[in-house]
Amino acid sequence: MKVLYFLISILALASYVAFAYDPSPLQDFCVAIQDPKDGVFVNGKFCKDPILVKAEDFFKHIETGNTSNPLGSQVTPVIVDQLFGLNTLGISLARIDFAPKGLNPSHTHP
Template sequence: MAKHIILLMSLVTLSFGLLAFAFEPSPLQDFCVADSTSSARVNGQPCKNPALVQASDFSFSGLHLPGNTSNPNGSKVTPVSVAQLPGLNTLGISMVRIDYAPWGINPPHTHPRATEILTVLEGSLQVGFVTSNPDNSLITKTLQKGDVFVFPVGLVHFQRNVGTGNAVAIAALSSQNPGVITIANAVFGSKPGISSDILAKAFQVDKSVVYQLQAKF
């Protein structure tokens, strides 16, 4: 019996270890500032020579500036990932500022490599995510200034400004490079385009509807 308990504990420990390594591994040094000039191809970014690292590698300015929401969605995402802040490399975290015009949306999208936690700085936001198949349950809530909401990794989610004024949110993500897949863009705007036969059958609509949507993206 004791051997069975030890074996079970070992399997549980191994499972948690594998789960941890399914995401970004812990850094093995103080920092690994991304070297954008390197031609090396690695999973992430190669490290800059530590002797050449400066404070500016760990700093980003500009999140106090409103984003331009003059677009069809009425929103603007200002990212601070490893591309904008090289010192984030290997640290497994990033952030964004999101500006919303009145009734603007951050359309349904996913982050394939990150969980997102969002807090409202100004305005009111309806937020939500959809659980995976087969339930596809919508989890949604209206947030006010100071409220916080979390979007689990990989799930389709969205935000909408439900106020009459501008809204602003800040979100943190559990990856230096979380990625973003906007559902409509990916499905109807892929290059080359997905066959209209496939999309018409998938969405149970006429091909003319598919052609119309593809033309928009």
């Protein structure tokens, strides 16, 4: 009987995880471009032709932040304007650099 309860709980958990996605994705991906001449307008940005998309559209090297401030930390946000592959994915990124004993100030994510 314990095995049955265990299996039911695992199935319930698996079914919950299966629905963890953006409820209405417009498309699989839409790499943003600055020049709108050959693009399609989606989510406030023009999309690159999917045939022309490269792996580099989903990668950006972010330089080390300057941590010589009173908190000893630097947050560098990365949004679709810097990393074009983030368009329509519903995510953003941030790089946080800390000096030794650096602090991340209290903040919220609304």
